[in-house]
Amino acid sequence: MIQVMLSIILFLMSYNRHKIRFSICCIIMLFTHFTSENTPLNVGCMSIECYIAVCLPLRHSRICTIKKTLILIGLIWVTSTSSVLPDLFVTLATQPLDFIHHSRVCHKTYIFPSPILTKKSTIIHSVFLVIVWFTIFYTYFRILFTARAASKDSKKARNTIILHGFQVLLCMTIYVRPQLVDVGHRWFLLSYFDSLFVNYIIMHVLPRSLSPIIYGVRDETFRKYLKKYMLCKCSFTKNKR
Template sequence: MNFTPVESNVTGAVPSEVTLFTGIGRVMIIVCLGITINYINATMVHTFSKHHIFKVNPRFILFIHLVFNDMIQLTTSISISVLYYVFDTIHVYLCCLIILPGILTTQNTPLNLAFMAAECYVAVCIPLRYNNICTVNGTYIVIGIIWALSSLSVLPDVFILLATEPLEFFHTRIFCLRDTVFRSAYSVKKRDASHILFLVVVWLTLFYTYFRILFVAKAADADAKKARNTILLHGFQVLLCMTVYVQPLLIQVLTYAFRGQFKAIYFALYIINQILPRFVSSIVYGLRDKTFRKYFKKYLCTVNCHPKKISLTR
């Protein structure tokens, strides 16, 4: 997770009072957006847990895993942003504890989307074999594979950190970023290689499944067309996630094009690569699927309109 907090140590020509006011405003925007998205996602998880029809559907199992993954990732990134604003720098060991779940969940997202696209492909292109290929147990194995692959990408950074840095480093205060914690040249090269590998595999999967489904969709089947649109949304979400991987280059280009707007650039990139992908997750199935939407709206309305009733029933 190449997360960068909303503000930076770069000083501008703006007076300190304005900078402080702007910083508070940006943090409040991020916290409010994060709470809103996590509230919607938590309602989706609750909806999933209450109905057996979703628990036996591989599509919704993968979807709710993506939603839960997004909740962890969003909470982590917001925590780093708030900690930066309050304390500016934090100890390395604390930064590691916070940033590692964020890195893992960021790596999980494109892999989860690739498997969701593959599930759509099986459902549309080879429906007669769907029940044999896409099983509940198999789906949980896939989720385990996703976490294993992400861990294999991240754990070497931890081992390199422990092997190359002195013990005193973990008690120093730093600006909590992945590159300031895992600063070894080996970690940087490994990170770039794993990002390229993951994204190539994910994009090949998305392109293959999209064009195969597109061919089937020519038969004017409504389910096939819906699956095609779902793959497009997956592609859009992966495209947003990719901005995390190319963020250093984007920062260089944008700071050159918009001089003196360094903090605004960081804020805009945070919204694009941290907030928007989590919002897309909520609409791919949560709002587009009629069955899930029916139950989801019921719980969302109940929580908003009858809070006292819920507290009594619990």
């Protein structure tokens, strides 16, 4: 939710070419990138949890404790923070003081203009996604082999891994963003800003919207109470009328 909220703010400001102070933009930008970097790492860890629940059910309660989960969340944040903070330090060390004090469009290319940082981000993102993809494929095939025992929970976990793979695939589209913007502009006759909006929904909003579907609507208990309260609300509305 933090990522979605901050990315919407950044998108609206960049869409309108609104200029703000470097310090304010930098804070918003850094927190947005922190949470963006977390997404594929979270998905990989969730896939491992599904693998442990299905393939190592007797050890699940011992491995996946609350304490270990909190430690894992902390490690994810440390990893994402350490991959983004160097951008700020390099910018402060290489840019003149006028660059920091002037207002500018709150976009990464204007805040962190060094081409070295772009290459660094590409390498780090590629390493993260390779590790996450390897984790997802490994856990998927192990769960697939376990699912041959016709266990309902195994099939559900297998479907969850497939959705995680689709979620990571959507996250990867950010690396072909210029090409997708050009496709929307040429093939679908969208204006440049409309193409930016469509790509923003696909790259940033949709991947984060999958988690409530994967762990919310697909859950039988949650779905039962959701239908119950929705039906009660509908009947209440009809009686009131």
